Amino acid sequence: xxxxxxxxxxxxxxxxxxxxxxxxxxxxxxxxxxxxxxxxxxxxxxxxxxxxxxxxxxxxxxxxxxxxxxxxxxxxxxxxxxxxxxxxxxxxxxxxxxxxxxxxxxxxxxxxxxxxxxxxxxxxxxxxxxxxxxxxxxxxxxxxxxxxxxxxxxxxxxxxxxxxxxxxxxxxxxxxxxxxxxxxxxxxxxxxxxxxxxxxxxxxxxxxxxxxxxxxxxxxxxxxxxxxxxxxxxxxxxxxxxxxxxxxxxxxxxxxxxxxxxxxxxxxxxxxxxxxxxxxxxx
Amino acid sequence: xxxxxxxxxxxxxxxxxxxxxxxxxxxxxxxxxxxxxxxxxxxxxxxxxxxxxxxxxxxxxxxxxxxxxxxxxxxxxxxxxxxxxxxxxxxxxxxxxxxxxxxxxxxxxxxxxxxxxxxxxxxxxxxxxxxxxxxxxxxxxxxxxxxxxxxxxxxxxxxxxxxxxxxxxxxxxxxxxxxxxxxxxxxxxxxxxxxxxxxxxxxxxxxxxxxxxxxxxxxxxxxxxxxxxxxxxxxxxxxxxxxxxxxxxxxxxxxxxxxxxxxxxxxxxxxxxxxxxxxxxxx
Numbered sequence: 001x002x003x004x005x006x007x008x009x010x011x012x013x014x015x016x017x018x019x020x021x022x023x024x025x026x027x028x029x030x031x032x033x034x035x036x037x038x039x040x041x042x043x044x045x046x047x048x049x050x051x052x053x054x055x056x057x058x059x060x061x062x063x064x065x066x067x068x069x070x071x072x073x074x075x076x077x078x079x080x081x082x083x084x085x086x087x088x089x090x091x092x093x094x095x096x097x098x099x100x101x102x103x104x105x106x107x108x109x110x111x112x113x114x115x116x117x118x119x120x121x122x123x124x125x126x127x128x129x130x131x132x133x134x135x136x137x138x139x140x141x142x143x144x145x146x147x148x149x150x151x152x153x154x155x156x157x158x159x160x161x162x163x164x165x166x167x168x169x170x171x172x173x174x175x176x177x178x179x180x181x182x183x184x185x186x187x188x189x190x191x192x193x194x195x196x197x198x199x200x201x202x203x204x205x206x207x208x209x210x211x212x213x214x215x216x217x218x219x220x221x222x223x224x225x226x227x228x229x230x231x232x233x234x235x236x237x238x239x240x241x242x243x244x245x246x247x248x249x250x251x252x253x254x255x256x257x258x259x260x261x262x263x264x265x266x267x268x269x270x271x272x273x274x275x276x277x278x279x280x281x282x283x
Numbered sequence: 284x285x286x287x288x289x290x291x292x293x294x295x296x297x298x299x300x301x302x303x304x305x306x307x308x309x310x311x312x313x314x315x316x317x318x319x320x321x322x323x324x325x326x327x328x329x330x331x332x333x334x335x336x337x338x339x340x341x342x343x344x345x346x347x348x349x350x351x352x353x354x355x356x357x358x359x360x361x362x363x364x365x366x367x368x369x370x371x372x373x374x375x376x377x378x379x380x381x382x383x384x385x386x387x388x389x390x391x392x393x394x395x396x397x398x399x400x401x402x403x404x405x406x407x408x409x410x411x412x413x414x415x416x417x418x419x420x421x422x423x424x425x426x427x428x429x430x431x432x433x434x435x436x437x438x439x440x441x442x443x444x445x446x447x448x449x450x451x452x453x454x455x456x457x458x459x460x461x462x463x464x465x466x467x468x469x470x471x472x473x474x475x476x477x478x479x480x481x482x483x484x485x486x487x488x489x490x491x492x493x494x495x496x497x498x499x500x501x502x503x504x505x506x507x508x509x510x511x512x513x514x515x516x517x518x519x520x521x522x523x524x525x526x527x528x529x530x531x532x533x534x535x536x537x538x539x540x541x542x543x544x545x546x547x548x549x550x551x552x553x554x555x556x557x558x559x560x561x562x563x564x565x566x
Contacts, residue, residue: 012301040295228511270550
Protein backbone atom coordinates (compact mmCIF):
# COMPACT_ATOMS: atom_id res chain seq x y z
CA UNK A 1 0.00 0.00 0.00
CA UNK A 2 1.09 3.56 -0.70
CA UNK A 3 -0.32 6.32 1.49
CA UNK A 4 0.92 9.84 0.78
CA UNK A 5 0.43 13.09 2.64
CA UNK A 6 0.71 16.07 0.28
CA UNK A 7 0.92 19.75 0.98
CA UNK A 8 0.62 22.43 -1.68
CA UNK A 9 3.46 24.84 -1.11
CA UNK A 10 1.82 26.95 -3.79
CA UNK A 11 -1.02 26.12 -6.18
CA UNK A 12 1.65 24.70 -8.50
CA UNK A 13 4.09 22.98 -6.13
CA UNK A 14 3.45 19.92 -4.01
CA UNK A 15 5.56 18.32 -1.31
CA UNK A 16 4.61 14.75 -0.42
CA UNK A 17 5.60 12.38 2.34
CA UNK A 18 4.94 8.68 2.28
CA UNK A 19 2.99 7.79 5.39
CA UNK A 20 3.13 4.55 7.33
CA UNK A 21 -0.06 5.31 9.26
CA UNK A 22 -2.17 8.07 10.66
CA UNK A 23 -1.82 8.16 14.45
CA UNK A 24 -4.38 10.82 15.26
CA UNK A 25 -7.01 12.96 13.58
CA UNK A 26 -9.23 15.40 15.43
CA UNK A 27 -10.95 18.74 15.21
CA UNK A 28 -10.55 21.33 17.94
CA UNK A 29 -12.47 24.55 18.33
CA UNK A 30 -9.77 26.18 16.20
CA UNK A 31 -8.41 23.75 13.66
CA UNK A 32 -8.03 20.22 12.37
CA UNK A 33 -5.14 18.39 14.00
CA UNK A 34 -3.42 15.30 12.53
CA UNK A 35 -0.41 13.25 13.49
CA UNK A 36 1.20 10.81 11.06
CA UNK A 37 4.04 8.37 11.23
CA UNK A 38 6.46 8.14 8.30
CA UNK A 39 9.62 6.29 7.48
CA UNK A 40 11.51 9.35 6.26
CA UNK A 41 10.61 11.93 8.90
CA UNK A 42 9.32 9.93 11.85
CA UNK A 43 6.15 11.37 13.31
CA UNK A 44 4.81 14.62 11.97
CA UNK A 45 2.10 17.09 12.99
CA UNK A 46 -0.20 18.97 10.65
CA UNK A 47 -2.70 21.73 11.48
CA UNK A 48 -5.45 22.26 8.91
CA UNK A 49 -3.35 20.16 6.54
CA UNK A 50 -0.20 22.30 6.87
CA UNK A 51 2.90 20.57 8.11
CA UNK A 52 4.06 22.07 11.42
CA UNK A 53 6.92 19.81 12.42
CA UNK A 54 8.52 16.46 11.76
CA UNK A 55 10.64 14.51 14.22
CA UNK A 56 13.48 14.46 11.71
CA UNK A 57 13.96 18.18 11.16
CA UNK A 58 12.23 19.97 14.06
CA UNK A 59 15.60 20.43 15.80
CA UNK A 60 16.55 23.00 13.18
CA UNK A 61 13.56 25.23 13.74
CA UNK A 62 13.48 24.91 17.52
CA UNK A 63 17.21 25.31 18.11
CA UNK A 64 17.47 28.35 15.87
CA UNK A 65 14.42 30.00 17.37
CA UNK A 66 15.69 29.54 20.92
CA UNK A 67 19.49 29.64 21.06
CA UNK A 68 19.96 32.72 18.88
CA UNK A 69 18.27 35.10 21.36
CA UNK A 70 19.59 33.14 24.35
CA UNK A 71 23.16 33.67 23.16
CA UNK A 72 22.61 37.41 22.80
CA UNK A 73 20.65 38.41 25.91
CA UNK A 74 23.08 38.64 28.85
CA UNK A 75 20.64 37.54 31.54
CA UNK A 76 17.34 36.08 30.31
CA UNK A 77 15.29 34.92 33.30
CA UNK A 78 11.67 35.35 32.39
CA UNK A 79 10.49 34.15 29.00
CA UNK A 80 7.17 34.22 27.15
CA UNK A 81 6.41 31.71 24.41
CA UNK A 82 3.39 32.48 22.27
CA UNK A 83 2.09 29.45 20.42
CA UNK A 84 4.51 26.54 20.39
CA UNK A 85 2.00 24.01 21.73
CA UNK A 86 4.13 21.16 20.43
CA UNK A 87 6.65 21.95 23.18
CA UNK A 88 9.76 22.15 20.98
CA UNK A 89 10.78 25.66 22.02
CA UNK A 90 10.02 24.84 25.67
CA UNK A 91 12.28 21.79 25.45
CA UNK A 92 15.18 23.94 24.27
CA UNK A 93 14.52 26.70 26.82
CA UNK A 94 14.36 24.38 29.80
CA UNK A 95 17.95 23.34 29.10
CA UNK A 96 19.07 26.69 30.52
CA UNK A 97 19.32 26.52 34.28
CA UNK A 98 19.35 30.27 34.69
CA UNK A 99 15.85 30.69 33.27
CA UNK A 100 13.45 31.17 36.20
CA UNK A 101 10.06 31.21 34.57
CA UNK A 102 8.57 30.36 31.18
CA UNK A 103 5.02 31.40 30.38
CA UNK A 104 3.52 29.68 27.38
CA UNK A 105 0.35 31.04 25.80
CA UNK A 106 -1.26 28.55 23.45
CA UNK A 107 -4.72 29.15 22.07
CA UNK A 108 -5.52 25.50 21.45
CA UNK A 109 -5.41 23.05 24.41
CA UNK A 110 -5.92 20.12 22.05
CA UNK A 111 -2.58 20.81 20.32
CA UNK A 112 -0.83 20.46 23.67
CA UNK A 113 -2.77 17.34 24.60
CA UNK A 114 -2.13 15.66 21.26
CA UNK A 115 1.55 16.64 21.36
CA UNK A 116 1.97 15.19 24.85
CA UNK A 117 0.45 11.94 23.69
CA UNK A 118 1.91 11.55 20.21
CA UNK A 119 4.96 13.81 20.03
CA UNK A 120 7.00 13.12 23.16
CA UNK A 121 10.16 14.19 21.31
CA UNK A 122 9.05 17.83 21.47
CA UNK A 123 6.47 17.81 24.28
CA UNK A 124 8.84 16.25 26.80
CA UNK A 125 9.49 19.26 29.05
CA UNK A 126 6.07 20.83 29.40
CA UNK A 127 5.92 19.55 33.00
CA UNK A 128 9.05 21.46 34.02
CA UNK A 129 8.07 23.41 37.19
CA UNK A 130 9.21 26.67 35.60
CA UNK A 131 6.69 26.29 32.76
CA UNK A 132 3.25 27.86 33.13
CA UNK A 133 0.75 27.23 30.36
CA UNK A 134 -2.08 29.67 29.60
CA UNK A 135 -4.72 28.55 27.15
CA UNK A 136 -5.56 31.92 25.71
CA UNK A 137 -5.35 33.99 22.59
CA UNK A 138 -1.80 35.41 22.49
CA UNK A 139 -2.95 38.84 21.38
CA UNK A 140 -5.41 39.12 24.26
CA UNK A 141 -2.87 37.81 26.79
CA UNK A 142 -0.19 40.28 25.88
CA UNK A 143 -2.32 43.39 25.84
CA UNK A 144 -2.23 43.70 29.64
CA UNK A 145 1.46 42.91 30.14
CA UNK A 146 4.00 45.65 30.88
CA UNK A 147 7.79 45.28 31.00
CA UNK A 148 7.66 41.72 32.28
CA UNK A 149 9.76 39.60 29.97
CA UNK A 150 13.38 39.38 28.90
CA UNK A 151 12.50 37.38 25.82
CA UNK A 152 9.35 36.69 23.82
CA UNK A 153 9.33 33.86 21.30
CA UNK A 154 6.45 33.91 18.81
CA UNK A 155 6.14 30.37 17.52
CA UNK A 156 2.86 30.46 15.65
CA UNK A 157 1.41 28.91 12.52
CA UNK A 158 1.00 30.96 9.35
CA UNK A 159 -1.57 33.73 9.06
CA UNK A 160 -4.99 32.54 8.02
CA UNK A 161 -5.43 30.12 10.92
CA UNK A 162 -5.96 30.89 14.62
CA UNK A 163 -2.57 32.66 14.68
CA UNK A 164 -3.89 35.50 12.51
CA UNK A 165 -3.79 38.06 15.36
CA UNK A 166 -0.11 37.28 15.95
CA UNK A 167 0.83 38.98 12.67
CA UNK A 168 -0.75 42.36 13.42
CA UNK A 169 0.84 45.70 14.19
CA UNK A 170 -1.04 45.78 17.47
CA UNK A 171 0.49 42.46 18.49
CA UNK A 172 4.09 43.50 17.82
CA UNK A 173 3.47 46.79 19.62
CA UNK A 174 2.15 44.87 22.60
CA UNK A 175 5.19 42.59 22.55
CA UNK A 176 7.41 45.67 22.66
CA UNK A 177 5.50 46.93 25.68
CA UNK A 178 5.60 43.53 27.39
CA UNK A 179 9.39 43.37 27.17
CA UNK A 180 11.80 44.82 29.69
CA UNK A 181 13.97 47.67 28.48
CA UNK A 182 16.58 45.30 27.08
CA UNK A 183 14.14 42.69 25.86
CA UNK A 184 14.26 40.63 22.65
CA UNK A 185 11.46 39.24 20.51
CA UNK A 186 12.01 36.38 18.07
CA UNK A 187 9.29 35.32 15.65
CA UNK A 188 8.78 32.89 12.79
CA UNK A 189 9.02 35.16 9.80
CA UNK A 190 7.80 33.06 6.88
CA UNK A 191 9.79 32.34 3.72
CA UNK A 192 11.17 34.66 1.05
CA UNK A 193 10.88 32.37 -1.95
CA UNK A 194 7.33 31.74 -3.10
CA UNK A 195 5.39 34.91 -3.86
CA UNK A 196 2.63 34.62 -1.29
CA UNK A 197 5.03 33.67 1.52
CA UNK A 198 7.32 36.52 0.54
CA UNK A 199 4.48 39.01 0.71
CA UNK A 200 3.59 37.84 4.21
CA UNK A 201 7.26 38.06 5.14
CA UNK A 202 7.44 41.65 3.96
CA UNK A 203 4.20 42.62 5.73
CA UNK A 204 5.47 41.12 8.99
CA UNK A 205 8.82 42.82 8.68
CA UNK A 206 7.26 46.20 8.02
CA UNK A 207 5.16 45.91 11.16
CA UNK A 208 8.04 44.80 13.36
CA UNK A 209 10.31 47.55 12.03
CA UNK A 210 7.57 49.99 13.02
CA UNK A 211 7.64 48.74 16.62
CA UNK A 212 11.29 47.96 17.43
CA UNK A 213 14.47 50.02 17.06
CA UNK A 214 16.50 46.94 16.08
CA UNK A 215 14.96 44.47 13.67
CA UNK A 216 17.01 41.93 11.77
CA UNK A 217 16.13 38.71 9.97
CA UNK A 218 18.00 35.42 9.91
CA UNK A 219 17.64 32.31 7.82
CA UNK A 220 17.62 28.56 8.25
CA UNK A 221 17.26 25.43 6.18
CA UNK A 222 14.04 23.61 7.15
CA UNK A 223 13.69 20.84 4.56
CA UNK A 224 9.98 20.18 5.17
CA UNK A 225 8.88 23.83 4.95
CA UNK A 226 8.06 25.57 1.66
CA UNK A 227 11.24 26.08 -0.39
CA UNK A 228 13.24 24.66 2.54
CA UNK A 229 14.15 28.27 3.22
CA UNK A 230 12.74 29.79 6.38
CA UNK A 231 13.28 33.07 8.15
CA UNK A 232 13.14 34.23 11.75
CA UNK A 233 12.85 37.79 12.96
CA UNK A 234 15.06 39.14 15.71
CA UNK A 235 13.63 42.36 17.15
CA UNK A 236 15.16 44.08 20.08
CA UNK A 237 15.12 47.20 22.23
CA UNK A 238 18.85 47.25 22.79
CA UNK A 239 20.94 44.25 21.72
CA UNK A 240 22.21 43.63 18.23
CA UNK A 241 21.89 39.98 17.16
CA UNK A 242 25.46 39.65 15.96
CA UNK A 243 27.49 42.39 17.65
CA UNK A 244 26.06 41.44 21.05
CA UNK A 245 26.43 37.70 20.57
CA UNK A 246 28.51 36.41 23.48
CA UNK A 247 29.92 33.29 21.86
CA UNK A 248 32.35 32.44 24.64
CA UNK A 249 29.67 32.63 27.30
CA UNK A 250 27.18 30.58 25.30
CA UNK A 251 29.74 27.90 24.55
CA UNK A 252 30.57 27.74 28.27
CA UNK A 253 27.01 26.54 28.93
CA UNK A 254 28.05 23.28 27.28
CA UNK A 255 24.70 22.66 25.60
CA UNK A 256 24.91 20.15 22.81
CA UNK A 257 23.06 21.10 19.66
CA UNK A 258 22.67 19.59 16.22
CA UNK A 259 22.15 22.71 14.11
CA UNK A 260 23.02 25.79 16.16
CA UNK A 261 26.60 26.92 16.64
CA UNK A 262 27.78 30.42 17.50
CA UNK A 263 29.53 30.61 14.11
CA UNK A 264 26.31 29.65 12.35
CA UNK A 265 24.48 32.22 14.48
CA UNK A 266 26.47 35.02 12.87
CA UNK A 267 26.34 33.43 9.42
CA UNK A 268 22.55 33.07 9.51
CA UNK A 269 22.12 36.85 9.51
CA UNK A 270 23.93 37.15 6.16
CA UNK A 271 21.00 36.99 3.76
CA UNK A 272 20.79 36.54 -0.01
CA UNK A 273 20.70 39.82 -1.90
CA UNK A 274 17.11 39.35 -3.08
CA UNK A 275 15.95 38.82 0.50
CA UNK A 276 17.84 41.92 1.71
CA UNK A 277 16.15 43.88 -1.04
CA UNK A 278 12.67 42.65 -0.08
CA UNK A 279 13.30 43.65 3.52
CA UNK A 280 14.76 47.06 2.64
CA UNK A 281 11.77 47.73 0.45
CA UNK A 282 9.52 47.84 3.53
CA UNK A 283 11.94 49.33 6.04
CA UNK B 284 -6.02 19.60 -17.07
CA UNK B 285 -3.46 18.89 -14.41
CA UNK B 286 -0.02 17.71 -15.51
CA UNK B 287 2.53 17.15 -12.75
CA UNK B 288 6.23 16.41 -12.88
CA UNK B 289 7.33 14.51 -9.78
CA UNK B 290 10.78 13.68 -8.51
CA UNK B 291 11.44 11.30 -5.67
CA UNK B 292 13.91 13.00 -3.36
CA UNK B 293 14.02 9.72 -1.50
CA UNK B 294 11.84 6.63 -1.83
CA UNK B 295 9.50 8.29 0.66
CA UNK B 296 9.54 11.96 -0.34
CA UNK B 297 8.20 13.48 -3.52
CA UNK B 298 8.54 16.99 -4.93
CA UNK B 299 6.05 17.90 -7.66
CA UNK B 300 5.74 20.78 -10.06
CA UNK B 301 2.63 21.55 -12.04
CA UNK B 302 3.57 21.62 -15.69
CA UNK B 303 2.03 23.77 -18.39
CA UNK B 304 3.57 21.74 -21.18
CA UNK B 305 6.52 19.64 -22.16
CA UNK B 306 8.77 21.56 -24.53
CA UNK B 307 11.26 18.85 -25.37
CA UNK B 308 11.93 15.19 -24.76
CA UNK B 309 14.86 13.31 -26.19
CA UNK B 310 17.40 10.62 -25.57
CA UNK B 311 21.09 11.20 -26.08
CA UNK B 312 23.85 8.66 -26.03
CA UNK B 313 24.14 9.34 -22.31
CA UNK B 314 20.77 10.21 -20.85
CA UNK B 315 17.16 11.21 -21.28
CA UNK B 316 16.73 14.97 -21.58
CA UNK B 317 13.46 16.83 -20.95
CA UNK B 318 12.47 20.47 -20.80
CA UNK B 319 9.16 21.59 -19.29
CA UNK B 320 7.42 24.88 -18.89
CA UNK B 321 5.70 25.64 -15.59
CA UNK B 322 3.89 28.55 -14.04
CA UNK B 323 5.81 28.46 -10.77
CA UNK B 324 9.37 27.96 -11.97
CA UNK B 325 9.33 28.92 -15.62
CA UNK B 326 11.18 26.45 -17.80
CA UNK B 327 13.02 23.59 -16.20
CA UNK B 328 15.48 20.93 -17.34
CA UNK B 329 15.58 17.33 -16.19
CA UNK B 330 18.18 14.66 -16.96
CA UNK B 331 17.01 11.07 -16.51
CA UNK B 332 14.05 12.49 -14.61
CA UNK B 333 16.15 14.45 -12.11
CA UNK B 334 15.61 18.17 -11.98
CA UNK B 335 18.77 20.05 -12.94
CA UNK B 336 17.65 23.65 -12.98
CA UNK B 337 14.60 25.88 -13.14
CA UNK B 338 14.52 29.41 -14.50
CA UNK B 339 13.20 30.66 -11.17
CA UNK B 340 15.96 29.47 -8.86
CA UNK B 341 18.98 28.69 -11.07
CA UNK B 342 20.52 32.06 -10.16
CA UNK B 343 21.21 30.76 -6.66
CA UNK B 344 23.19 27.73 -7.76
CA UNK B 345 25.08 29.47 -10.58
CA UNK B 346 25.94 32.64 -8.68
CA UNK B 347 27.17 30.77 -5.64
CA UNK B 348 29.23 28.35 -7.67
CA UNK B 349 30.93 31.12 -9.62
CA UNK B 350 31.29 34.27 -7.53
CA UNK B 351 32.60 32.57 -4.39
CA UNK B 352 35.88 31.43 -5.99
CA UNK B 353 36.04 34.55 -8.20
CA UNK B 354 35.98 36.75 -5.09
CA UNK B 355 38.83 34.79 -3.51
CA UNK B 356 41.31 34.20 -6.34
CA UNK B 357 43.31 37.43 -6.89
CA UNK B 358 43.81 37.01 -10.63
CA UNK B 359 41.74 34.28 -12.32
CA UNK B 360 42.37 34.35 -16.06
CA UNK B 361 42.01 30.80 -17.28
CA UNK B 362 39.03 28.76 -16.14
CA UNK B 363 37.88 25.20 -16.71
CA UNK B 364 34.22 24.27 -16.35
CA UNK B 365 33.47 20.56 -16.24
CA UNK B 366 29.85 19.75 -17.03
CA UNK B 367 27.56 22.76 -16.91
CA UNK B 368 26.13 22.22 -20.40
CA UNK B 369 23.15 24.43 -19.55
CA UNK B 370 25.50 27.42 -19.66
CA UNK B 371 24.58 28.94 -16.29
CA UNK B 372 28.12 28.96 -14.89
CA UNK B 373 29.47 30.26 -18.22
CA UNK B 374 26.95 33.12 -18.12
CA UNK B 375 28.21 34.19 -14.70
CA UNK B 376 31.89 33.77 -15.64
CA UNK B 377 31.65 35.81 -18.83
CA UNK B 378 30.59 38.81 -16.76
CA UNK B 379 34.23 39.16 -15.62
CA UNK B 380 36.24 41.11 -18.16
CA UNK B 381 39.55 39.95 -16.76
CA UNK B 382 38.92 36.30 -17.60
CA UNK B 383 40.83 35.46 -20.77
CA UNK B 384 39.76 31.94 -21.53
CA UNK B 385 37.06 29.51 -20.41
CA UNK B 386 37.27 25.87 -21.41
CA UNK B 387 34.08 23.92 -20.95
CA UNK B 388 34.11 20.14 -21.05
CA UNK B 389 30.65 18.67 -21.43
CA UNK B 390 30.19 15.01 -22.19
CA UNK B 391 26.78 15.38 -23.84
CA UNK B 392 26.46 17.67 -26.90
CA UNK B 393 22.68 17.27 -26.86
CA UNK B 394 22.45 18.98 -23.43
CA UNK B 395 24.16 22.03 -24.92
CA UNK B 396 22.03 21.98 -28.06
CA UNK B 397 18.79 21.63 -26.11
CA UNK B 398 19.84 24.34 -23.66
CA UNK B 399 20.65 26.75 -26.48
CA UNK B 400 17.25 26.17 -27.99
CA UNK B 401 15.03 25.97 -24.91
CA UNK B 402 16.94 27.59 -22.06
CA UNK B 403 18.25 30.90 -23.38
CA UNK B 404 18.25 32.27 -19.83
CA UNK B 405 21.27 30.13 -18.96
CA UNK B 406 22.71 29.26 -22.40
CA UNK B 407 23.00 32.89 -23.48
CA UNK B 408 26.76 33.31 -23.34
CA UNK B 409 28.08 30.11 -24.84
CA UNK B 410 29.07 32.04 -27.98
CA UNK B 411 31.38 34.37 -26.03
CA UNK B 412 34.72 34.27 -27.94
CA UNK B 413 36.58 33.33 -24.75
CA UNK B 414 34.50 30.13 -24.38
CA UNK B 415 35.83 26.90 -25.89
CA UNK B 416 33.61 23.86 -25.67
CA UNK B 417 35.02 20.32 -25.67
CA UNK B 418 32.55 17.47 -25.98
CA UNK B 419 34.48 14.93 -23.95
CA UNK B 420 34.41 12.99 -20.74
CA UNK B 421 35.72 15.34 -18.04
CA UNK B 422 37.84 12.68 -16.40
CA UNK B 423 39.57 11.82 -19.66
CA UNK B 424 40.07 15.50 -20.58
CA UNK B 425 41.74 16.42 -17.34
CA UNK B 426 44.16 13.53 -17.13
CA UNK B 427 46.59 15.17 -19.57
CA UNK B 428 46.42 18.71 -18.18
CA UNK B 429 49.22 20.16 -16.03
CA UNK B 430 49.17 23.44 -14.11
CA UNK B 431 46.97 25.17 -16.66
CA UNK B 432 44.03 26.64 -14.82
CA UNK B 433 43.43 29.23 -12.10
CA UNK B 434 39.99 27.85 -11.36
CA UNK B 435 38.13 24.63 -12.07
CA UNK B 436 34.36 24.52 -11.58
CA UNK B 437 32.84 21.04 -11.47
CA UNK B 438 29.17 21.47 -12.32
CA UNK B 439 28.02 17.92 -12.83
CA UNK B 440 24.90 15.89 -12.18
CA UNK B 441 24.74 13.41 -9.31
CA UNK B 442 26.73 10.19 -9.35
CA UNK B 443 24.98 7.33 -11.08
CA UNK B 444 24.61 9.12 -14.42
CA UNK B 445 27.31 10.06 -16.92
CA UNK B 446 28.99 12.23 -14.24
CA UNK B 447 30.03 9.16 -12.24
CA UNK B 448 33.74 9.57 -13.02
CA UNK B 449 33.64 13.15 -11.70
CA UNK B 450 33.23 11.88 -8.15
CA UNK B 451 36.34 9.70 -8.07
CA UNK B 452 39.59 10.14 -6.23
CA UNK B 453 41.43 10.02 -9.53
CA UNK B 454 39.37 12.91 -10.85
CA UNK B 455 40.04 15.19 -7.87
CA UNK B 456 43.71 14.31 -8.00
CA UNK B 457 43.77 15.22 -11.69
CA UNK B 458 42.04 18.52 -10.93
CA UNK B 459 44.75 19.28 -8.39
CA UNK B 460 47.38 18.58 -11.00
CA UNK B 461 45.59 20.66 -13.63
CA UNK B 462 45.52 23.74 -11.41
CA UNK B 463 48.27 26.31 -11.14
CA UNK B 464 50.03 26.55 -7.81
CA UNK B 465 47.43 28.92 -6.39
CA UNK B 466 44.45 27.31 -8.10
CA UNK B 467 40.96 26.72 -6.72
CA UNK B 468 38.44 23.97 -7.45
CA UNK B 469 34.74 24.37 -6.70
CA UNK B 470 32.36 21.44 -7.04
CA UNK B 471 28.71 20.63 -6.45
CA UNK B 472 28.89 18.70 -3.21
CA UNK B 473 25.43 17.13 -2.79
CA UNK B 474 23.16 17.65 0.20
CA UNK B 475 23.62 16.76 3.86
CA UNK B 476 20.00 16.03 4.76
CA UNK B 477 18.66 12.82 3.26
CA UNK B 478 20.72 9.78 4.09
CA UNK B 479 21.80 8.73 0.62
CA UNK B 480 22.74 12.30 -0.40
CA UNK B 481 24.64 12.72 2.85
CA UNK B 482 26.64 9.55 2.24
CA UNK B 483 27.63 10.80 -1.21
CA UNK B 484 28.54 14.16 0.31
CA UNK B 485 30.82 12.48 2.83
CA UNK B 486 32.44 10.27 0.20
CA UNK B 487 33.13 13.29 -2.02
CA UNK B 488 34.53 15.30 0.87
CA UNK B 489 36.86 12.50 1.92
CA UNK B 490 38.28 12.28 -1.58
CA UNK B 491 38.78 16.01 -1.96
CA UNK B 492 40.41 16.30 1.47
CA UNK B 493 42.80 13.60 0.30
CA UNK B 494 43.83 15.70 -2.71
CA UNK B 495 43.85 19.35 -1.55
CA UNK B 496 45.52 21.04 1.44
CA UNK B 497 42.53 23.38 1.91
CA UNK B 498 39.05 21.94 1.59
CA UNK B 499 35.99 23.69 2.98
CA UNK B 500 32.27 23.33 2.28
CA UNK B 501 29.63 26.04 1.93
CA UNK B 502 25.88 25.91 1.80
CA UNK B 503 23.04 27.44 -0.17
CA UNK B 504 19.27 27.36 -0.33
CA UNK B 505 18.16 25.80 -3.64
CA UNK B 506 14.38 25.37 -3.27
CA UNK B 507 13.99 22.82 -6.07
CA UNK B 508 16.81 20.50 -4.94
CA UNK B 509 16.33 17.74 -2.34
CA UNK B 510 15.75 19.27 1.11
CA UNK B 511 16.34 22.72 -0.41
CA UNK B 512 19.75 22.47 1.23
CA UNK B 513 22.72 22.18 -1.11
CA UNK B 514 26.46 22.22 -0.57
CA UNK B 515 29.44 23.28 -2.64
CA UNK B 516 33.02 22.29 -2.06
CA UNK B 517 35.83 24.86 -2.12
CA UNK B 518 39.22 23.14 -2.50
CA UNK B 519 42.37 25.09 -2.90
CA UNK B 520 46.15 24.88 -3.03
CA UNK B 521 46.72 28.18 -1.28
CA UNK B 522 43.76 30.48 -0.68
CA UNK B 523 41.33 30.22 2.20
CA UNK B 524 37.72 30.78 1.12
CA UNK B 525 36.93 33.30 3.87
CA UNK B 526 40.25 34.73 5.05
CA UNK B 527 41.33 35.40 1.46
CA UNK B 528 38.01 36.84 0.34
CA UNK B 529 38.71 40.30 -1.06
CA UNK B 530 35.29 41.87 -0.52
CA UNK B 531 36.30 45.39 -1.43
CA UNK B 532 37.83 44.32 -4.71
CA UNK B 533 34.87 42.12 -5.66
CA UNK B 534 32.38 44.85 -4.88
CA UNK B 535 34.41 47.23 -7.05
CA UNK B 536 33.61 45.02 -10.06
CA UNK B 537 30.07 46.33 -9.76
CA UNK B 538 28.43 43.05 -10.79
CA UNK B 539 24.78 42.90 -9.84
CA UNK B 540 23.68 39.63 -8.29
CA UNK B 541 20.45 38.33 -6.81
CA UNK B 542 21.81 35.85 -4.25
CA UNK B 543 25.54 36.36 -3.80
CA UNK B 544 26.92 39.11 -1.61
CA UNK B 545 30.34 39.21 0.01
CA UNK B 546 28.66 39.08 3.45
CA UNK B 547 26.72 36.00 2.41
CA UNK B 548 29.95 34.51 1.02
CA UNK B 549 31.44 34.42 4.51
CA UNK B 550 28.15 33.37 6.14
CA UNK B 551 27.70 30.43 3.77
CA UNK B 552 30.80 28.72 5.19
CA UNK B 553 29.24 28.60 8.67
CA UNK B 554 27.58 25.20 8.60
CA UNK B 555 25.08 23.52 10.89
CA UNK B 556 26.68 21.43 13.61
CA UNK B 557 25.42 18.14 12.19
CA UNK B 558 26.99 18.96 8.81
CA UNK B 559 30.30 19.94 10.42
CA UNK B 560 30.27 16.60 12.23
CA UNK B 561 29.61 14.65 9.05
CA UNK B 562 32.53 16.39 7.36
CA UNK B 563 34.90 15.97 10.31
CA UNK B 564 34.04 12.30 10.42
CA UNK B 565 35.76 11.78 7.05
CA UNK B 566 38.55 14.35 7.34
